Amino acid sequence: MNFMTKNAYKRFAPWLKKINNLEPKAASLSDSELAGKTEAFRRRCKNGKPPDALLPETFAVVREAAKRVIGQRHEDVQIIGGIALHFGKIAEMVTGEGKTLTAVLPAYLNGLSGRKVHVVTSNEYLAKRDRLWMGPIYEFLGMRVGVILPSSGYQDRQKAYEANITYGSYNEFVFDYLRDSRLISTKDDFQEFLNDLSGKQTIGPCQKELSYAIIDEIDSILIDAGTQPLSISEPIGIPAAVHIKAMQTALRLTKGVHFSLDEKKRSVEVFQEKIEEDGMLPYELVELGEDRWKSYIRSSLRALHVLEKDREYLVVNQRLIVVDPFTGRAAPNRSFGEGLQQALEVKENLPVSAETRPVLTTNYPLYFNHYSKLAGMTGTAKTEAKEFKKVLGLEVVSIPTFLPSKRRRGPDGVYATEAEKMNAIVQTIKGCQKEGRPVLVGANSVLKCEAVSQILSEWGIEHHVLSARRHEQEAEIIAQAGQTGRVTVVTNMAGRGVDIVLGEGVAELGGLHVIAIEHHDSRRIDDQLFGRAGRRGDPGSGQCFVSLDDDLFRIFRNNEKVQRLLTSVSKEKDDTGKLIQPKSVEKKIMEAQLFIQRYHFQLRKGLIKQADQIRKWRESDKYNPFADNWDHFVF
Numbered sequence: 352m353n354f355m356t357k358n359a360y361k362r363f364a365p366w367l368k369k370i371n372n373l374e375p376k377a378a379s380l381s382d383s384e385l386a387g388k389t390e391a392f393r394r395r396c397k398n399g400k401p402p403d404a405l406l407p408e409t410f411a412v413v414r415e416a417a418k419r420v421i422g423q424r425h426e427d428v429q430i431i432g433g434i435a436l437h438f439g440k441i442a443e444m445v446t447g448e449g450k451t452l453t454a455v456l457p458a459y460l461n462g463l464s465g466r467k468v469h470v471v472t473s474n475e476y477l478a479k480r481d482r483l484w485m486g487p488i489y490e491f492l493g494m495r496v497g498v499i500l501p502s503s504g505y506q507d508r509q510k511a512y513e514a515n516i517t518y519g520s521y522n523e524f525v526f527d528y529l530r531d532s533r534l535i536s537t538k539d540d541f542q543e544f545l546n547d548l549s550g551k552q553t554i555g556p557c558q559k560e561l562s563y564a565i566i567d568e569i570d571s572i573l574i575d576a577g578t579q580p581l582s583i584s585e586p587i588g589i590p591a592a593v594h595i596k597a598m599q600t601a602l603r604l605t606k607g608v609h610f611s612l613d614e615k616k617r618s619v620e621v622f623q624e625k626i627e628e629d630g631m632l633p634y635e636l637v638e639l640g641e642d643r644w645k646s647y648i649r650s651s652l653r654a655l656h657v658l659e660k661d662r663e664y665l666v667v668n669q670r671l672i673v674v675d676p677f678t679g680r681a682a683p684n685r686s687f688g689e690g691l692q693q694a695l696e697v698k699e700n701l702p703v704s705a706e707t708r709p710v711l712t713t714n715y716p717l718y719f720n721h722y723s724k725l726a727g728m729t730g731t732a733k734t735e736a737k738e739f740k741k742v743l744g745l746e747v748v749s750i751p752t753f754l755p756s757k758r759r760r761g762p763d764g765v766y767a768t769e770a771e772k773m774n775a776i777v778q779t780i781k782g783c784q785k786e787g788r789p790v791l792v793g794a795n796s797v798l799k800c801e802a803v804s805q806i807l808s809e810w811g812i813e814h815h816v817l818s819a820r821r822h823e824q825e826a827e828i829i830a831q832a833g834q835t836g837r838v839t840v841v842t843n844m845a846g847r848g849v850d851i852v853l854g855e856g857v858a859e860l861g862g863l864h865v866i867a868i869e870h871h872d873s874r875r876i877d878d879q880l881f882g883r884a885g886r887r888g889d890p891g892s893g894q895c896f897v898s899l900d901d902d903l904f905r906i907f908r909n910n911e912k913v914q915r916l917l918t919s920v921s922k923e924k925d926d927t928g929k930l931i932q933p934k935s936v937e938k939k940i941m942e943a944q945l946f947i948q949r950y951h952f953q954l955r956k957g958l959i960k961q962a963d964q965i966r967k968w969r970e971s972d973k974y975n976p977f978a979d980n981w982d983h984f985v986f
């Protein structure tokens with residue numbers, strides 16, 4: 352137990368003691384007496400009892416209810432986690448410790464006053480799973496639970512938001528918010544529309560209030576996806592011919608003469624004067640004005656030279672679909688902005704869609720700042736603790752583990768070339784299969800998953816691939832990943848939060864073995880992948896494989912010193928291609944990850960400043976959390 356975890360225990364020990372002391376009393380109640388507690392708590396809330404005062408009793412009641420309804424009793428560490436969440440902290444609880452069950456404690460307590468509690472998950476599958484899994488506990492206690500899914504229609508959403516506790520993915524919450532605000536900002540037109548509907552005036556904002564949110568996998572939302580602009584858009588009436596002309600022009604431009612390419616930033620600079628001088632522009636583009644044509648040319652060039660099919664986007668049924676860069680999942684509701692979507696459509700020879708313009712934009716940190724109280728959970732937050740404090744004023748509290756972890760992570764297997772690395776991976780998988788141990792293989796992108804899958808097929812290794820294309824089967828595929836002898840290939844992020852239950856006898860064989868076929872840019876995401884094994888004291892193991900061809904080393908491309916080092920270490924290898932002295936390579940990996948982390952932090956800095964102003968405003972006297980939230984939109 353390190354200093355921080357000891358601290359969490361010490362800090363919340365008095366609460367824990369009270370809750371534990373109440374356990375026998377809660378256990379002695381009949382089912383209906385236990386369920387009847389909710390009404391009594393509600394009355395006390397109404398009479399002005401502050402939620403903190405109800406904490407011990409409510410937690411004891413929820414613990415007892417969970418025990419009876421789903422047969423799981425909150426461990427002390429989960430109670431501590433729940434207290435941290437109630438006090439608006441980020442509870443850092445190791446992967447597999449049971450954060451889902453933990454969240455029920457503060458959700459119930461904070462829902463008693465009638466305020467809406469939103470439990471925000473990182474994807475649709477988890478929202479559905481958590482609602483199904485935890486729902487019966489709330490319902491037993493007489494609380495209403497709802498879930499919003501991408502497929503939910505307007506009325507389903509309204510109903511879900513009326514519940515005391517609403518589960519949903521972060522995407523759904525934020526887009527409902529944007530749609531609601533759009534509705535309000537166009538109220539006049541809207542009133543007319545409503546009048547036309549005569550009598551069917553049921554449409555209005557569906558999110559009632561932004562009161563208390565418990566955000567699962569908070570680092571993935573606020574750090575990894577923190578800068579992603581989230582917009583709702585309307586068509587701007589640019590004809591498809593313009594996008595086609597822009598692409599035709601881009602194809603005739605010369606790199607280094609008419610434009611330059613920055614691989615790291617993944618950006619293109621257009622040399623306007625040179626393009627004009629060489630008379631490259633057709634009339635249709637000139638007519639648009641300088642800003643517009645430059646932006647279309649830039650988009651066409653990015654479509655040609657930067658974005659890759661099956662990596663950044665997919666083509667499904669003649670439609671271009673964005674792949675979320677963080678999860679590797681298809682995001683059919685999203686489209687690329689600034690004409691990039693259309694440029695890609697032209698490139699792929701698809702029907703060109705209407706270009707739209709964002710009318711309202713926000714991002715996750717800004718959206719979640721609107722809540723009166725925020726709490727978060729994740730297995731990996733400590734490294735970003737400073738940023739959480741700064742951006743959202745959230746403190747990270749590390750919670751100790753229930754049982755000591757039995758997960759073993761081997762040292763990286765470092766190979767000179769990609770081919771040697773893949774060969775070693777195949778041998779490892781075959782070894783596990785012989786023992787009957789299941790293997791989870793993680794890759795950074797959909798493209799990589801498919802490449803691995805192909806190699807496995809060539810070797811005759813039966814396996815299951817989870818990728819953007821097979822998104823619908825995600826739950827099924829992952830749920831089975833702990834079965835004897837099974838091999839499952841996933842993108843690193845797809846596995847986040849998914850509970851892999853071991854098949855019969857698998858624990859005795861050593862549990863699940865996780866193989867990362869490469870390091871991710873972010874160490875946290877590496878850790879999340881390895882966190883799929885060895886959950887709650889189960890045995891499990893993991894190893895990352897590295898080759899000097901890996902993408903991560905690309906940032907050292909122009910660094911001669913590092914290049915020399917990599918060349919020299921690549922010569923000292925055994926006959927499988929495994930490097931004899933991988934230490935210096937491992938150091939470079941850490942450096943690269945840190946470098947990229949810092950680089951992304953720079954990108955987020957502007958955002959922090961913005962969020963900082965909001966935080967100040969929230970802390971000022973003028974701020975009334977329960978006033979009409981709609982007056983305070985900041986985009």
Ligand SMILES: Nc1ncnc2c1ncn2[C@@H]1O[C@H](COP(=O)(O)OP(=O)(O)OP(=O)(O)O)[C@@H](O)[C@H]1O
Nearest residue numbers: 423424425426446447448449450451452730848850
């Ligand atoms: N108190 C408990 N008693 C028995 N089993 C539990 C308890 N709490 C959690 N579990 C089990 O532990 C497993 C992991 O739970 P869960 O998926 O909520 O973990 P997590 O902390 O959210 O992990 P991740 O960081 O990967 O999302 C589940 O199978 C769950 O049923």
Ligand SMILES: [Mg+2]
Nearest residue numbers: 450451567848
């Ligand atoms: Mg989880």
